[in-house]
Amino acid sequence: MICLHKPGGAIAMAAALLLSGCASLSGDGGFKAAAAVSEQRTGAPASVAGRLPQNDDDGRALAAVIEQKLAQPLTANDAVHIALLNNRGLQATYWSLGIAEADLVQAGRLQNPVLDFKRSHGGGALEIERTLTFNLLGIITAPMAGRIEGRRYEQSKLLVANEAVRVALDTRRAWVAAVAASQSADYAQQVEASAQASAELAQRMRDAGNWSAMDVAREQAYHAQTSADVNAARKGAVMAREKLTRLMGLAGVQAAYKLPGHLPDLPAVPSELADIEQVAVNERLDIQAAKLDVAHTASTLGLTKTTRFINVLDLGLVANSEGATNTRGYEIALEIPLFDWGSTRVARAEATYMQAANMLAQTAINARSEARESYADYRASYDLARHYRDQVLPARKKLADETLLRYNGMLMSVFELLADAREQASAVRGYIAAQQDFWTAQANLEAALGGRLPAQTIHQESKQGDQP
Amino acid sequence: MTTRRSFLSGAALIGAGMVTKAGAASLPEAPVQSSSTTAPPLAPPNGRPYNPVVTLNGWTLPWRMKDGVKEFHLVAEPVVREIAPGMTANLWGYNGQSPGPTIEVVEGDRVRIFVTNKLPEHTSVHWHGQLLPNGMDGVTGLTQPGIKPGKTFVYEFVARNAGTFMYHPHADEMAQMAMGMMGFWITHPKNPKQHAVDRDFVFLISAYDIEPGSYTPKINTMTDFNLWTFNSRAFPGIDPMVVRKDDRVRVRVGNLTMTNHPIHLHGHTFEVTGTDGGWVKPSARWPEVTTDIAVGQMRAIEFVADAPGDWAFHCHKSHHTMNAMGHDVPTMIGVDHKGVAAKINKLVPGYMVMGDKGGSMGDMRMPLPENTLPMMSGDGPFGGLEMGGMFTTMKVREGLARNDYKDPGWYQHPKGTVAYEWTGETPPAPRAPGVPEVPGPKPAADALNIKRDGGGHQHH
Numbered sequence: 001m002i003c004l005h006k007p008g009g010a011i012a013m014a015a016a017l018l019l020s021g022c023a024s025l026s027g028d029g030g031f032k033a034a035a036a037v038s039e040q041r042t043g044a045p046a047s048v049a050g051r052l053p054q055n056d057d058d059g060r061a062l063a064a065v066i067e068q069k070l071a072q073p074l075t076a077n078d079a080v081h082i083a084l085l086n087n088r089g090l091q092a093t094y095w096s097l098g099i100a101e102a103d104l105v106q107a108g109r110l111q112n113p114v115l116d117f118k119r120s121h122g123g124g125a126l127e128i129e130r131t132l133t134f135n136l137l138g139i140i141t142a143p144m145a146g147r148i149e150g151r152r153y154e155q156s157k158l159l160v161a162n163e164a165v166r167v168a169l170d171t172r173r174a175w176v177a178a179v180a181a182s183q184s185a186d187y188a189q190q191v192e193a194s195a196q197a198s199a200e201l202a203q204r205m206r207d208a209g210n211w212s213a214m215d216v217a218r219e220q221a222y223h224a225q226t227s228a229d230v231n232a233a234r235k236g237a238v239m240a241r242e243k244l245t246r247l248m249g250l251a252g253v254q255a256a257y258k259l260p261g262h263l264p265d266l267p268a269v270p271s272e273l274a275d276i277e278q279v280a281v282n283e284r285l286d287i288q289a290a291k292l293d294v295a296h297t298a299s300t301l302g303l304t305k306t307t308r309f310i311n312v313l314d315l316g317l318v319a320n321s322e323g324a325t326n327t328r329g330y331e332i333a334l335e336i337p338l339f340d341w342g343s344t345r346v347a348r349a350e351a352t353y354m355q356a357a358n359m360l361a362q363t364a365i366n367a368r369s370e371a372r373e374s375y376a377d378y379r380a381s382y383d384l385a386r387h388y389r390d391q392v393l394p395a396r397k398k399l400a401d402e403t404l405l406r407y408n409g410m411l412m413s414v415f416e417l418l419a420d421a422r423e424q425a426s427a428v429r430g431y432i433a434a435q436q437d438f439w440t441a442q443a444n445l446e447a448a449l450g451g452r453l454p455a456q457t458i459h460q461e462s463k464q465g466d467q468p
Numbered sequence: 469m470t471t472r473r474s475f476l477s478g479a480a481l482i483g484a485g486m487v488t489k490a491g492a493a494s495l496p497e498a499p500v501q502s503s504s505t506t507a508p509p510l511a512p513p514n515g516r517p518y519n520p521v522v523t524l525n526g527w528t529l530p531w532r533m534k535d536g537v538k539e540f541h542l543v544a545e546p547v548v549r550e551i552a553p554g555m556t557a558n559l560w561g562y563n564g565q566s567p568g569p570t571i572e573v574v575e576g577d578r579v580r581i582f583v584t585n586k587l588p589e590h591t592s593v594h595w596h597g598q599l600l601p602n603g604m605d606g607v608t609g610l611t612q613p614g615i616k617p618g619k620t621f622v623y624e625f626v627a628r629n630a631g632t633f634m635y636h637p638h639a640d641e642m643a644q645m646a647m648g649m650m651g652f653w654i655t656h657p658k659n660p661k662q663h664a665v666d667r668d669f670v671f672l673i674s675a676y677d678i679e680p681g682s683y684t685p686k687i688n689t690m691t692d693f694n695l696w697t698f699n700s701r702a703f704p705g706i707d708p709m710v711v712r713k714d715d716r717v718r719v720r721v722g723n724l725t726m727t728n729h730p731i732h733l734h735g736h737t738f739e740v741t742g743t744d745g746g747w748v749k750p751s752a753r754w755p756e757v758t759t760d761i762a763v764g765q766m767r768a769i770e771f772v773a774d775a776p777g778d779w780a781f782h783c784h785k786s787h788h789t790m791n792a793m794g795h796d797v798p799t800m801i802g803v804d805h806k807g808v809a810a811k812i813n814k815l816v817p818g819y820m821v822m823g824d825k826g827g828s829m830g831d832m833r834m835p836l837p838e839n840t841l842p843m844m845s846g847d848g849p850f851g852g853l854e855m856g857g858m859f860t861t862m863k864v865r866e867g868l869a870r871n872d873y874k875d876p877g878w879y880q881h882p883k884g885t886v887a888y889e890w891t892g893e894t895p896p897a898p899r900a901p902g903v904p905e906v907p908g909p910k911p912a913a914d915a916l917n918i919k920r921d922g923g924g925h926q927h928h
Binding site for chain 1 (some may be wrong): 800
């Protein structure tokens with residue numbers, strides 16, 4: 001701190017103001033840039049107004065968009081769209097960009113000069129002290145601080161976009177789970193109706209004197225069990241639906257949205273993806289963030305080597321991506337090199353660089369492995385769901401048809417007919433689960449590859465019906 | 469179609485025949501029958517004269533005379549038998565059919581029978597009821613080795629006693645008889661006038677368990693058969709027995725099932741005149757309208773067909789006049805389906821209520837599994853016969869020709885001889901003294917209070 005007792009430091013002050021003029025607030029906290037990345041990856045815009053909702057008009061516009069989407073049974077894409085617009089946690093993350101940007105701009109500006117005025121009197125004496133203080137060191141370090149904050153800001157944008165992609169993935173999975181759960185509950189209801197018909201007919205058999213109490217009890221016990229199954233399935237459906245509701249940030253009347261009656265049909269063919277590892281490495285935002293980190297530490301290393309006396313340590317960036325809530329910072333100090341000529345500091349910067357480089361390598365290895373794993377899972381899930389669709393269900397249908405023929409020929413009773421209808425339940429449940437697994441696997445694959453599947457694939461699937 | 473493969477396998481058979489003592493050139497022809505209709509009686513072209521029989525839905529095996537010996541050739545082989553129109557069965561039989569052709573000889577005939585095995589396993593033929601040298605009795609292991617696939621054996625003996633017999637394997641007999649291997653054997657008396665009748669029908673009783681939708685019998689079934697047949701035919705696939713009024717009629721029945729069959733004829737009384745042991749002395753006969761034929765037995769019944777009409781002829785076990793049915797189907801009689809039927813229909817489209825008014829399916833013609841006969845069917849001049857299995861008719865008509873076995877159609881009843889609907893006032897039914905007005909406990913009352921709407925099941 002340098003105290004100027006005379007207003008003669010005006011030149012220095014003017015220079016400081018000049019410097020600070022280089023950086024200014026973007027006005028949207030960098031939201032647009034992050035939103036563009038997330039829109040590209042999720043297929044849905046992150047705001048209604050093209051900026052973060054800030055006032056009542058924005059709120060009304062958002063409500064109108066959501067209301068329009070909720071008018072029909074909710075598709076997976078609409079659910080993702082609503083979540084990106086309306087998930088408050090995600091909104092909070094968007095605002096963290098504003099914080100990062102403010103930090104960046106702040107770093108580029110010099111501290112305001114401080115005019116200190118002190119007036120004291122005692123013992124009949126009056127003392128007036130005026131000081132104008134100005135942060136000289138700030139002038140020296142501002143360019144460096146600006147560069148560091150610039151990279152942090154870039155990285156923040158990627159991490160925020162990544163967070164949006166994660167919410168989109170969670171929402172897609174939650175949508176698939178909610179639809180499947182509601183479908184299962186409906187089916188359990190159907191099974192229960194069959195059991196109820198059986199039990200009712202059994203009671204009529206008893207009333208007519210054709211059946212014993214034991215026969216009736218058997219049918220009624222089964223009916224009671226299926227009623228319990230319906231309750232359990234409904235419970236599961238409520239949980240799955242509420243998870244989706246939370247992700248979309250819906251409450252009140254909006255929470256009464258309708259879901260489709262069943263999951264979309266399987267695509268005619270699964271996506272054939274070549275070189276999925278390369279796609280993952282190129283596209284994934286966490287890898288891009290890690291790359292930036294490495295670039296940043298490399299530049300810090302260079303800086304340290306050059307100056308040796310300026311200690312730049314940015315723990316926050318190394319400590320990576322826990323989200324915008326992490327307190328990260330840096331400290332710049334100017335030292336007088338009397339005793340330490342900076343060799344340890346260079347070693348530390350080198351170590352930090354190596355740390356970041358290895359983090360990047362590990363992230364890439366993880367990404368490639370996840371890409372392979374999720375693609376294999378996607379294909380296997382497709383095959384299983386297709387097997388249910390093409391083999392298991394038709395076989396059950398054939399069995400049902402043949403059972404009916406045997407009922408027609410008085411070779412089997414109506415109770416066997418109903419029992420067969422109930423046995424179809426396991427096959428149908430299996431198919432619903434397989435479909436859920438497939439669509440979840442597709443969402444996971446998209447996440448592992450850092451975005452939607454290639455356009456050609458989407459096109460093929462959209463021909464099949466609504467695409468989750 | 470002759471393929472190289474079948475040609476070669478045929479050649480192998482000939483080769484196998486050539487190494488036997490009989491030699492290929494001396495093997496008599498083995499005629500084959502592909503039709504399952506009743507063949508007309510085969511008048512003997514040579515040898516001693518006799519009155520030929522009529523094999524119901526079957527035929528008689530031609531022979532050749534060689535040096536005074538009647539030579540027959542049976543070929544044991546897989547066959548496809550039409551059980552009734554709409555259903556065929558993969559069976560084993562002889563010369564293209566199951567049961568095999570009837571063998572007819574005359575008392576005292578020397579008989580030589582060539583048996584060629586085209587089955588995938590060894591076989592033998594036991595001549596049930598014949599008095600013959602022990603080594604000709606056809607019991608594998610005991611009196612002869614099994615006839616291996618592709619091999620031909622020769623049986624030779626004198627048909628000593630006249631009567632009613634059969635032939636069947638005595639090798640893996642449980643499987644082979646369950647697959648339909650059997651045939652009739654008649655030894656006619658030397659004097660054609662002895663026991664002479666005008667019409668002499670023969671058939672074997674057999675039972676099969678063929679799962680609806682399949683073609684091959686379940687050979688391990690012991691009692692729960694679902695197809696009860698005369699000569700491996702089930703009603704409505706059994707031909708009527710057509711007779712001229714006042715003809716003396718004989719029906720010979722052999723039972724190769726696992727249970728007895730009380731065979732019942734309407735409109736006449738008859739006498740059991742023969743067993744597989746021989747002819748019953750006239751003084752020992754007694755009148756019957758039903759005679760029980762135990763397992764492994766033969767019975768000949770005789771009567772004079774003096775009553776014109778279409779008379780039912782059937783096994784009196786009511787399940788035996790049904791085709792395939794579910795034996796575990798619960799009784800639905802008296803069960804109100806209101807409301808429930810609609811619920812079931814939602815789950816099982818195509819479901820129709822059946823059995824709530826009884827077992828009759830009325831005029832319903834619903835799709836069935838493939839290769840299955842309806843449990844009951846057959847149409848008569850007054851509606852559905854609701855019969856299956858061991859049921860046919862004895863059609864007695866005036867003025868038929870001696871050898872006319874053609875179906876004369878439905879009987880034209882003289883006026884006033886058919887049961888009719890009473891349209892006058894119904895007199896009160898007399899009630900035994902002391903019987904209360906409201907009978908029985910509640911369930912019974914409900915069962916009695918069925919409203920018959922007469923509309924069958926079409927309203928569902």
